[in-house]
Amino acid sequence: MPADTPPAQPAAPDELIERCLQGDQGAWEIIVRQHWRKVFNVAYKFVGKHDEAEDLTQDIFFKIFKSLETFDRRANFQTWLISVSRNLCIDHYRSVRKERETIDRDVDPGDLSPTSHEVSPYAALEQADRVVLLRGALEHLPATLRTAVLLRDIQELSYQEIATRLKLPEGTVKSRINRGRGELARQIRRLREQHDATMARAGGEGGPGGGSEPERGVSG
Numbered sequence: 001m002p003a004d005t006p007p008a009q010p011a012a013p014d015e016l017i018e019r020c021l022q023g024d025q026g027a028w029e030i031i032v033r034q035h036w037r038k039v040f041n042v043a044y045k046f047v048g049k050h051d052e053a054e055d056l057t058q059d060i061f062f063k064i065f066k067s068l069e070t071f072d073r074r075a076n077f078q079t080w081l082i083s084v085s086r087n088l089c090i091d092h093y094r095s096v097r098k099e100r101e102t103i104d105r106d107v108d109p110g111d112l113s114p115t116s117h118e119v120s121p122y123a124a125l126e127q128a129d130r131v132v133l134l135r136g137a138l139e140h141l142p143a144t145l146r147t148a149v150l151l152r153d154i155q156e157l158s159y160q161e162i163a164t165r166l167k168l169p170e171g172t173v174k175s176r177i178n179r180g181r182g183e184l185a186r187q188i189r190r191l192r193e194q195h196d197a198t199m200a201r202a203g204g205e206g207g208p209g210g211g212s213e214p215e216r217g218v219s220g
Contacts, residue, residue, distance in 0.1 A: 013077040020068055032061055035078065039085045046089040055171040060088050095178070133195070137187035145180030152177050 019027035039060055044053040064084055071080055138146055151162045159177075163170040 014073055017068055017071060017073070017077070020065070028065060035081055036061075038078070038082060042082060042085045043089055046093055051170070052174075055174055056089065056092060058171055059092070059175070060085050063088055095182075133188060133191055136191050137184055140187045141180060141183055145176055145183060148173060148176035149180035149184060153181070 013031075016027045016031050020031065036057065040053055040057045043056040043060065044050070047053050047056055064081065067084065071077065138150070141149070147166070148162065151157045151165065152159075157165070159170050159173055162168075162177075163173045166173065168176075
């Protein structure tokens with residue numbers, strides 16, 4: 001390079017965005033490098049763990065990339081980027097909290113364990129019904145999500161152990177587990193509603209005017 005040639009000036013945000021929208025991967029990589037630390041700091045404040053913050057930062061940039069065309073070029077790009085990042089972090093926090101509450105309420109890993117001999121017959125029957133419900137819901141999950149959920153919530157493997165076993169990035173493992181938990185909770189609710197509706201119909205058919213009188217036991 002000739003000595004009198006001025007150094008190249010960094011591309012302006014609008015130019016980089018336009019190049020990204022035209023499919024220039026290099027332009028997107030520049031944007032990520034320029035703003036990674038700022039977005040990471042936002043994510044870290046929400047999750048408090050370095051590895052989780054990195055995974056969340058990757059997810060944020062992926063969603064920002066998909067939303068680039070919605071950016072108003074009259075606004076400041078960095079301000080918009082941080083605002084979107086913060087909103088996505090809030091959504092992530094709410095989603096994780098909701099999924100954990102759902103799992104705590106609807107999915108008990110102990111349901112897949114053998115029934116204790118010390119429980120009452122009624123409790124054993126209720127637990128057996130929950131096992132059937134849980135297993136039925138698991139069967140409706142895609143194999144990739146079902147495997148991730150079983151390894152994490154039933155076998156209680158760490159994210160790293162699951163990533164090693166499945167030969168996947170840890171971020172992908174976490175994403176599958178989150179998606180799997182959400183889908184599992186949805187399937188459990190669906191199956192429970194179907195079961196309740198079936199029981200309600202059965203009760204109606206056996207009630208007054210709904211069919212034959214239930215058979216009574218004979219004493220003595």
